[in-house]
Amino acid sequence: MGATPEQTTDMAIRLENVTVSYGQSSPVLEGITLALPHGSHVAIIGPNGAGKTTLFNAILGLVPLSQGSVRLLGGSPRYGRSQVAYIPQRESIDWQFPLCAMDIAMMGRINHIGWRLRPTARDRAAAQAALERVGMWPYRNALISELSGGQQQRLVIARALAHEAPILLLDEPFNEVDVATQQLLLTLFDELVALGRTLLVTTHDLELARARFPTLLFLNRTITGFGPTAEVFTPEILQETYLKQVVKWGKKGDLESLIDDHSFSHNH
Amino acid sequence: MDWITEPLAFEFFRRAMLAAVLAGAIAALIGTYVVLRGMAFIGGALSHAVLPGVAIAYLLGQSILLGGLVAGIVTSVGIGVVSRHRRLKEDTAIGILLAGAFALGIAIMSSIRSYTVNLTSLLFGDVLAVTNGDIASLAAVGIVVVAAVVILNRKWTIHTFDPTYAQAAGLPVGFLHYAFMILLSLAIVAAMQTVGVLLILAMLVTPPATARLTCSRISTMMWVSVAWGVASALAGLYVSYYLDIPSGAAIVLVSVLMFFLTFLFFQSRSRQSRGLTDAKGMESRS
Numbered sequence: 070m071g072a073t074p075e076q077t078t079d080m081a082i083r084l085e086n087v088t089v090s091y092g093q094s095s096p097v098l099e100g101i102t103l104a105l106p107h108g109s110h111v112a113i114i115g116p117n118g119a120g121k122t123t124l125f126n127a128i129l130g131l132v133p134l135s136q137g138s139v140r141l142l143g144g145s146p147r148y149g150r151s152q153v154a155y156i157p158q159r160e161s162i163d164w165q166f167p168l169c170a171m172d173i174a175m176m177g178r179i180n181h182i183g184w185r186l187r188p189t190a191r192d193r194a195a196a197q198a199a200l201e202r203v204g205m206w207p208y209r210n211a212l213i214s215e216l217s218g219g220q221q222q223r224l225v226i227a228r229a230l231a232h233e234a235p236i237l238l239l240d241e242p243f244n245e246v247d248v249a250t251q252q253l254l255l256t257l258f259d260e261l262v263a264l265g266r267t268l269l270v271t272t273h274d275l276e277l278a279r280a281r282f283p284t285l286l287f288l289n290r291t292i293t294g295f296g297p298t299a300e301v302f303t304p305e306i307l308q309e310t311y312l313k314q315v316v317k318w319g320k321k322g323d324l325e326s327l328i329d330d331h332s333f334s335h336n337h
Numbered sequence: 338m339d340w341i342t343e344p345l346a347f348e349f350f351r352r353a354m355l356a357a358v359l360a361g362a363i364a365a366l367i368g369t370y371v372v373l374r375g376m377a378f379i380g381g382a383l384s385h386a387v388l389p390g391v392a393i394a395y396l397l398g399q400s401i402l403l404g405g406l407v408a409g410i411v412t413s414v415g416i417g418v419v420s421r422h423r424r425l426k427e428d429t430a431i432g433i434l435l436a437g438a439f440a441l442g443i444a445i446m447s448s449i450r451s452y453t454v455n456l457t458s459l460l461f462g463d464v465l466a467v468t469n470g471d472i473a474s475l476a477a478v479g480i481v482v483v484a485a486v487v488i489l490n491r492k493w494t495i496h497t498f499d500p501t502y503a504q505a506a507g508l509p510v511g512f513l514h515y516a517f518m519i520l521l522s523l524a525i526v527a528a529m530q531t532v533g534v535l536l537i538l539a540m541l542v543t544p545p546a547t548a549r550l551t552c553s554r555i556s557t558m559m560w561v562s563v564a565w566g567v568a569s570a571l572a573g574l575y576v577s578y579y580l581d582i583p584s585g586a587a588i589v590l591v592s593v594l595m596f597f598l599t600f601l602f603f604q605s606r607s608r609q610s611r612g613l614t615d616a617k618g619m620e621s622r623s
Contacts, residue, residue, distance in 0.1 A: 092423050129504075129505045131501075131504055131505065147507075150505055150506075150507050151506060151507035153505065155501065155502060155505035155506070157499065157501050157502060161499075161501065162498070162499055163498065166373070166497075166498050167373075167549070167552060167553050167554050167555050167558055168494075168498065168554070168555060169554065172494075172555075176494075176495050176498075176499075176502070179491065179492065179495055179506055179508065180506060180507065182491065184488070186487065186488070212553050212554075214553075228502075232506070238505075
């Protein structure tokens, strides 16, 4: 994080001492300082209510900051957010909405379409490529209400691919998806990072984060750990991230065995 | 077929028919978004809130359309401002402004005491008193609404389906919201003369809801909704003529009847298909 001023302009995302409060007495996020260069591939880990979705909203400039500043691609979030593809949690979307899969993929082209009434051949090609990449092209005319959970998740990813944005923020993309979809997404993420895209992915799956992400960000109101996976996936950081919440978790034993498990496999 | 042609001999009936069809189509088109966004309560609030605007327009001798439009914009901004307060929810803000604006409208109307203005006709509609000028205004509103839908449909759909994505993608969500509120106010003022302030909500919500039962794409839903809106306006006028009941009530009753017939028909169909899959499940289990 010791970036020189010249490198700073290359940062995809930069947060300086960011605090978000929502008018409550205790802030949801506090003193977040973070600099992510292009091509970052980060899993964000933390218990429920740790502020993961709020962090995304802060990056996009969608919540007022009580303190601090956010720079997106070297500019203000207002300017930069059209360059960010945000993939909200699948559960936050009304899947009964009367649309087909192609309609969703085409939504990703909205910034390219602008005020034109019809998408161009280029827009159609991009939407098709996005659907093909996630294996959803055969379902392009299917109603979104008829798709399985895994297919719906692939579809919101296709919308982000069609966007062709340099930064992707993914909120819990592995939640309740089938194994095939999970593998497809992991391979896809590696490819995107190889192309220089920046990916921030929140997940509850500690094992998956450890195995498939080069960088981890532990979050619980403050950043409890950030760095290369091998360095930060430690029992101390896991405890600091999760143990504050242990009352909410209920079963303390589960957590301890989980941490023991990971520290054990980590040592090998 | 005499029963169809008989009322058409009257010019007032032909004019009423044209006005009702235009108003029904406009309300059904814009109502598609109202139904998909779950904004029925806002639609109800705006339809009540145009009353003071209309009353003041009468008082000042200005266009009713303009008065209603201004009142609609003021109310939708008011709802936005009040619901931004952290301790209040949007439906509370809507409730306060709905009743407040409506009371103001009644107060102003009752103080005018002029035979040209009739509170009852505003509340319940008076489609038989429609003038050629009214029809011209309706047609103009229709053109504006259709043009706006053609231009904004793609962005409105994204904003309705996934507001967070729309915001994150940098769509002008504030503009989209208020553009919609303005069009909704226009549609409401336009439909006011046909069914009256109290029944406009039915014209906004019932035809799109009927269409939603059978359509699985937004584009088809819009067309079918407009068809239901036009059909209920036509059928309602005939019912009104032959049963001698107020036209607004007749149009709304026909529209609601169509909804429940569709609802029951598709309810029984979906129950049948569910029954089949249940039977299959039983088979594989045994």
